[in-house]
Amino acid sequence: MAKQNILIIGAGGVAQVSAHKLAQWAPEFGELHIANRTKAKADAIIASLREKGHEMPFTSHALDAMNPDNVEALLKKIDAGIVINVGTAFINMTVLEGCIRAGAAYIDTAIHEDPAKVCETPPWYANYEWKRRGDVEKAGITAILGAGFDPGVVNAYARFAEDEYFDKIDSIDIVDINAGSHGRWFATNFDPEINFREFTGTVYSWQGGEWKENRMFEVGREWDLPVVGKRTAYLSGHDEVHSLSARYKDSDVRFWMGFGDHYINVFTVLQNLGLLSEHPVKTAEGQEVVPLKVVKAVLPDPASLAPDYEGNTCIGDLVKGSLNGKEGEVFVYNVADHKLAYEEVGSQGISYTAGVPPVAAAILIARGDWDVKKMVNVEELPARPFLELLGEMGLPTRVIDAKGDHAI
Missing domain, CATH: 3.40.50.720 (NAD(P)-binding Rossmann-like Domain)
Incomplete structure (x- = not known):
C-alpha cells in the first residue's frame, strides 16, 4: 500500500x-x-x-x-x-x-x-x-x-487505567505542573490569546454526574509529584474534561493546573483592567483594538522562550476506582525536561x-x-x-x- x-x-x-x-x-x-x-x-x-x-x-x-x-x-x-x-x-x-x-x-x-x-x-x-x-x-x-498532551495523552492515561486497572472508575484528576523557568519577567508557554482565554471564564468540572462551576483560582490544593515535588495547582476548565465526562459519566473528572503567585498576580491585574477582553474597544484616537490581542502583541513569542528554559514538567492522571470491588488508585504520568527538548528539536x-x-x-x-x-x-x-x-x-x-x- x-x-x-x-x-x-x-x-x-x-x-x-x-x-x-x-x-x-x-x-x-x-x-x-x-x-x-x-x-x-x-x-x-x-x-x-x-x-x-x-x-x-x-x-x-x-x-x-x-x-x-x-x-x-x-x-x-x-x-x-x-x-x-x-x-x-x-x-x-x-x-x-x-x-x-x-x-x-x-x-x-x-x-x-x-x-x-x-x-x-x-x-x-x-x-x-x-x-x-x-x-x-x-x-x-x-x-x-x-x-x-492535555488534551490527548492524559485522555489515554484515563483509558489506560480503565483497560488495565479498574472495572469501575470513581474519579479522574488530571494534574499539569510546569516547574520550569524561562527567565522572563512574564510570558505564556503557548499562544497568549488562547492561554488567557482558558482562564478568564467559568471553570467547569464534572462532579456528581453534573457540571460544577467555579471561578478561576477559587479552588487550589497542593500536589506532591515525581521530580517537580510539592506544587500548588488550581481547579481549571480544560478541553479534556468535556470529552472524558461523556465516557465516564459516573466519575468525577477534574483538571488542575499549577500556577505561581507571580502569574496569578499579573493575570489578575490584566483581567481587572479589562486587558484580557476579547471585545473591541476604541482608543482616544478612534482606533479600534481588541485588548487581548494587544496584550498578546507585547508579550514574548512563546517560541522565543526555548533557549533559556530550564526545569521539568510533570503531567499525569490520578485515577481512583475499584476492581472486583477492591478499591485502589493509580497515577499515570510523564516528566519532560525543557533543556533536553530544546537540544533535540529547538523547542x-x-x-x-x-x-x-x-x-x-x-x-x-x-x-x-x-x-x-x-x-x-x-x-x-x-x-x-x-x-x-x-x-x-x-x-x-x-x-x-x-x-x-x-x-x-
Missing part, C-alpha cells in the same frame, strides 16, 4: 516539534508538507530541520486556513492523506471541513474556539466538532480530536509534550491501528499502542501503583 502524504498546518513552537518528529519518523509516510498563513515561518522550521541534519526537507506552502476552500484545494493539490492541525484553535472547523471534502484524515490538539466567544456552555466539543460526526463518518475519514518542553503526540497519532493512522474511519476523542481508542509509541518517540509513560513507580 502506498504511503500517505502528510501535511502540518501551523508554524509555531508546537508545529516545530511535530515537524522534527515527522522528520525522524519519515519512513512511515510519503511526502512531508507544512503550511502556514506566513510561508516564511514554515520555511524557518524547514531550515531548523536542515540544521539537525534532516536531508528530506518538507515542502512549504502559504495557506489561509480560515477558508475551507483553500484547505481543500491544498489537500487535493498535494494529495494529502493525513493532516496534523497545530495552528490556532480558531481554524479547527475550517480545516476539518477541508479534510472532509478532500478525504484526508484529521488530527488536532484542542477544541475549536470562536474568537468572539469565551467559555461556552459545556460540553464544548458538542458546540463544534461533535456536530460533524456524521459528516466525518459519511466521508469515510478518521478524525482524532484533542491529540496533544521548550511545553511545546514538546504537545507536538509529539499528534505525530504518534498520525503514525497509528498510517499503520491502520487508529484508522477508525469516524470521529473520536483519544480515550475512545486503545491506549497502550499510543503510550508505547510515545515512549519510543521521547515521551515515556510511568505509573505509580501498588507495585511502586515504574515504566508501563
